[in-house]
Amino acid sequence: MDPGTPSQRGLNEHSNGLMRRNGLPKEIDFKPVPQAYISKVFNWRNNIPRKSLGYLTPIEYFMKLVDQAFEKGMLSRLI
Structure with missing residues (x-):
């Protein structure tokens, strides 16, 4: 490569x-x-929007990941 x-x-x-x-x-x-x-x-x-991000913009995708982390309790200790 x-x-x-x-x-x-x-x-x-x-x-x-x-x-x-x-x-x-x-x-x-x-x-x-x-x-x-x-x-x-x-x-x-x-x-x-990016095809590689499921047609979300980078910020929309980032916020989706943040929301998922909150739902799993992964970010609760940071706040």
């Missing part, structure tokens, strides 16, 4: 392509880009 091969990092390459199409080109210098703009692009990307 060659982990540096783009063909073996499909989800990562797809995500990078989406960000480039939305105003963050590959060669971008992030220093002059306002944090608000970067946050907007990343928030947009993180709110897209």
Whole structure:
């Protein structure tokens, strides 16, 4: 296996392509880009449902796992 091969990092390459199409080109210098703009692009990307997460967004899937942990009593000792 060659982990540096783009063909073996499909989800990562797809995500990078989406960000480039939305105003963050590959060669971008992030220093002059306002944090608000970067946050907007990343928030947009993180709110897209994923097939690998059962068509939930990452935050929806995370909250589902948190709820399941509470139901099992796994998080009660943290609060």
